[in-house]
Amino acid sequence: MLSPYRTENTDISATQVAQANACVTRKGNAARCSNCALRRLCMPTDLSTGDFGRLDAIITSTRHIKKGESLYRTGNDFQSIYAVRAGSFKTVVMHRSGREQVTGFHIAGEPLGLDGIYGGSHTCDAIALEDSSVCIIPFQLLEVLCRELKVMQHHVHKLMSGEIVRESGLMMMLGNMSAEERVAAFLVNMSSRLAARGYSASEFHLRMTRDEIGSYLGMKLETVSRMFSKFHRDGLIDTRGKQVCILNMDGLKNV
Amino acid sequence: MLSPYRTENTDISATQVAQANACVTRKGNAARCSNCALRRLCMPTDLSTGDFGRLDAIITSTRHIKKGESLYRTGNDFQSIYAVRAGSFKTVVMHRSGREQVTGFHIAGEPLGLDGIYGGSHTCDAIALEDSSVCIIPFQLLEVLCRELKVMQHHVHKLMSGEIVRESGLMMMLGNMSAEERVAAFLVNMSSRLAARGYSASEFHLRMTRDEIGSYLGMKLETVSRMFSKFHRDGLIDTRGKQVCILNMDGLKNV
DNA sequence: CGCAGATTTGACATTCTTCAAGCCCAGTGG
DNA sequence: CCACTGGGCTTGAAGAATGTCAAATCTGCG
Numbered sequence: 001m002l003s004p005y006r007t008e009n010t011d012i013s014a015t016q017v018a019q020a021n022a023c024v025t026r027k028g029n030a031a032r033c034s035n036c037a038l039r040r041l042c043m044p045t046d047l048s049t050g051d052f053g054r055l056d057a058i059i060t061s062t063r064h065i066k067k068g069e070s071l072y073r074t075g076n077d078f079q080s081i082y083a084v085r086a087g088s089f090k091t092v093v094m095h096r097s098g099r100e101q102v103t104g105f106h107i108a109g110e111p112l113g114l115d116g117i118y119g120g121s122h123t124c125d126a127i128a129l130e131d132s133s134v135c136i137i138p139f140q141l142l143e144v145l146c147r148e149l150k151v152m153q154h155h156v157h158k159l160m161s162g163e164i165v166r167e168s169g170l171m172m173m174l175g176n177m178s179a180e181e182r183v184a185a186f187l188v189n190m191s192s193r194l195a196a197r198g199y200s201a202s203e204f205h206l207r208m209t210r211d212e213i214g215s216y217l218g219m220k221l222e223t224v225s226r227m228f229s230k231f232h233r234d235g236l237i238d239t240r241g242k243q244v245c246i247l248n249m250d251g252l253k254n255v
Numbered sequence: 256m257l258s259p260y261r262t263e264n265t266d267i268s269a270t271q272v273a274q275a276n277a278c279v280t281r282k283g284n285a286a287r288c289s290n291c292a293l294r295r296l297c298m299p300t301d302l303s304t305g306d307f308g309r310l311d312a313i314i315t316s317t318r319h320i321k322k323g324e325s326l327y328r329t330g331n332d333f334q335s336i337y338a339v340r341a342g343s344f345k346t347v348v349m350h351r352s353g354r355e356q357v358t359g360f361h362i363a364g365e366p367l368g369l370d371g372i373y374g375g376s377h378t379c380d381a382i383a384l385e386d387s388s389v390c391i392i393p394f395q396l397l398e399v400l401c402r403e404l405k406v407m408q409h410h411v412h413k414l415m416s417g418e419i420v421r422e423s424g425l426m427m428m429l430g431n432m433s434a435e436e437r438v439a440a441f442l443v444n445m446s447s448r449l450a451a452r453g454y455s456a457s458e459f460h461l462r463m464t465r466d467e468i469g470s471y472l473g474m475k476l477e478t479v480s481r482m483f484s485k486f487h488r489d490g491l492i493d494t495r496g497k498q499v500c501i502l503n504m505d506g507l508k509n510v
Numbered sequence: 511c512g513c514a515g516a517t518t519t520g521a522c523a524t525t526c527t528t529c530a531a532g533c534c535c536a537g538t539g540g
Numbered sequence: 541c542c543a544c545t546g547g548g549c550t551t552g553a554a555g556a557a558t559g560t561c562a563a564a565t566c567t568g569c570g
Contacts, residue, residue, distance in 0.1 A: 101427040117416035160415040161372035167422035174429035175473035218430035
């Protein structure tokens with residue numbers, strides 16, 4: 001039954017929100033959630049055809065970000081969350097002293113921007129590590145949909161909770177593990193995420209610099225480099241710049 | 256308008272969920288959200304009287320946890336989230352090697368258990384630091400309410416996003432700051448959270464050990480102790496065991 | 511082809527941990 | 541009531557891990 005309390009007018013059109021954003025492209029038919037290859041990564045698996053129609057009505061635009069440019073910056077008004085469509089991003093929080101901390105790397109199919117819900121503006125910068133594109137998901141419209149579709153509501157809750165879990169895993173690394181263990185865990189983690197997207201688990205191209213990896217893992221770039229060298233000496237990996245080949249996955253997992 | 260898609264039967268009675276939990280106490284009239292002193296900390300500020308009625312119907316029980324005992328443990332089935340009613344908790348994630356990382360301290364009015372939504376079971380242990388009690392919020396019932404009450408939906412999203420923001424701040428500390436800076440930031444943070452609850456900002460009792468603080472901040476207990484001693488020498492604080500008095504808040508903030 | 515930025519490596523400095531000893535304090539039992 | 545005890549805390553000295561600085565490659569891009 002429709003509750004008497006639910007009387008607020010929440011209707012904003014998708015167009016209205018999309019227009020507020022620069023550099024957006026209207027999605028063609030090929031770019032709809034209903035036939036997107038990444039669907040199973042960003043969206044609930046058990047949506048009906050009708051549900052997908054409603055989703056397609058909300059997620060109507062994408063945005064292209066060139067390497068080094070930002071999707072949003074600290075303090076920007078929060079309007080939408082994003083799903084990485086192609087390419088990759090880093091998220092960075094800045095300390096008043098000017099020091100930066102990379103808080104995450106985000107590849108295709110992963111969400112971005114959930115931090116902004118809390119205070120209505122973003123608390124970090126999202127920077128493209130290569131030429132990339134995202135789907136724009138107007139958050140107010142998503143909230144409307146979540147009030148009507150139980151599976152979508154639960155999915156959004158899982159997305160956010162997943163981010164909380166991911167971060168506490170990272171805190172474990174930063175607080176408890178040696179530089180060697182952290183770099184190994186980082187490589188294993190990248191490998192499994194890429195594998196989940198159909199890429200090779202053993203051979204891949206890192207899009208971020210040693211400095212960015214170091215910031216993420218709480219160490220200096222020289223230390224990252226030394227660990228890579230050490231793993232190479234131990235026969236665990238091969239590296240050639242940003243190209244990485246994992247020779248002994250179990251060995252790496254057991255570091 | 257009620258959407259045709261919203262047809263799933265989501266009705267589980269609050270009693271049913273509450274009974275699944277041991278050690279629960281049925282709330283008396285005094286213990287209802289509608290007249291709880293912590294209301295403004297856990298709940299949206301702009302609920303109508305009717306809305307509070309609906310909330311009271313969902314949050315019908317509390318649970319008491321003795322010092323050292325757990326509210327939930329890693330792997331426990333996820334059913335409910337919790338709001339700390341009195342006392343305090345730590346959350347701890349365990350590494351396979353047996354090492355522990357404290358991922359948070361939670362005091363009155365703060366949420367607990369949001370990590371469990373992601374995979375349907377908890378990913379950390381929540382341990383009481385003193386005799387404590389929590390309000391039990393059956394998550395499935397909360398989701399039902401969120402589909403009907405826009406303000407409640409948005410509030411839950413803010414809670415989760417707030418947790419994400421909190422954790423990225425902690426990652427900044429762990430990754431970028433010296434032991435001295437971390438301990439100073441920890442004291443300032445505790446002070447402001449206690450002040451928000453009406454306690455003194457300058458004088459308080461830490462409920463956790465040096466070891467737990469150290470785990471949280473990614474350092475050894477001896478280092479925590481040394482930093483406390485250093486701050487004392489510098490005239491920033493006075494300590495007497497777990498009792499802390501901040502003598503120079505600005506000095507502490509600028510460490 | 512040549513440069514600018516990224517990476518690797520070495521030598522040395524610093525921070526934090528480890529180990530060890532003693533102290534303080536709250537709770538307990540005689 | 542008081543001495544005892546054990547956990548928690550503090551402090552010192554020595555050592556290990558990581559950071560800092562510097563120089564020599566390497567690599568991709570224009």
